[in-house]
Amino acid sequence: MTELTRIGTEGLDSILGGGIVDNATVLISGNPGTGKSILGLQYIYNGATQFDEKGVYLSFEENADEIAQAAESIGFDGWSDLIDDGQILVCDKQELLRHNDFNATLDRLLEAFEETEYERLVLDSLTMFELFFETEEEKRTYLLKFSDILKSNGLTSLLIAEQSAVFPDQDIGLENFLTDGNIYLIQTPTESGVNRYIWVAKMRKQDIETDIFPMDIGDRGITVHESAAGFSMMGGRDDPFPGE
């Protein structure tokens, strides 16, 4: 039987058919402010607090203090204690970019993986990671190498991408071929704020719900309303939630 890694967020695990297949690499895409980083933090936090699974959070976006502040302000209490206890390893951009050579950074990550058994990893973000390289060839080489490191260390990973792409008009990038799954976070403006949605577009080897489901960001992070009827962006229903 396929082993699954649960996100630990009920509605989301449910539309995934239980979780993400162990050792898979999943791309989390969305516009700014759609909740990608929160989902990443939540995945790592839930792993440590609900499943006793150690996690690594790699960030090119923020430093470790800012990440801890973001985590604790959204209600992931004790984030800093989990780091002190070794349940969560955060490598921020200062750490990741310390050497001007990405090989050195990958070597240090490998050392950490040898010392401690981690189950989960988040990269925030793949988009920033890619900006680090000057040529397409270099980028490709490191992406493949990084992807290989994740697989061979048994990590189930979320890679965050800055990409609106519900209907992408660009070529599908290399990252889509490297990943086993694709989850999009979507927000649409309303008079009083935004409506938020999540769409699991692809998940290799898994029976998933491919409808688009409403979600909220609140005090405990992301909640996915799996019980609300999913709807299709192509289905022509103008207002999926009349009366709201």
Ligand SMILES: Nc1ncnc2c1ncn2[C@@H]1O[C@H](COP(=O)(O)OP(=O)(O)OP(=O)(O)O)[C@@H](O)[C@H]1O
């Ligand atoms: N405590 C909270 N309650 C409700 N909503 C919140 C809370 N904290 C943050 N948010 C919402 O979450 C959104 C930010 O989510 P997040 O930082 O994960 O987005 P992102 O997709 O990573 O964006 P970026 O691409 O800019 O990094 C904000 O737009 C804010 O509206």
Ligand SMILES: [Mg+2]
């Ligand atoms: Mg972010």
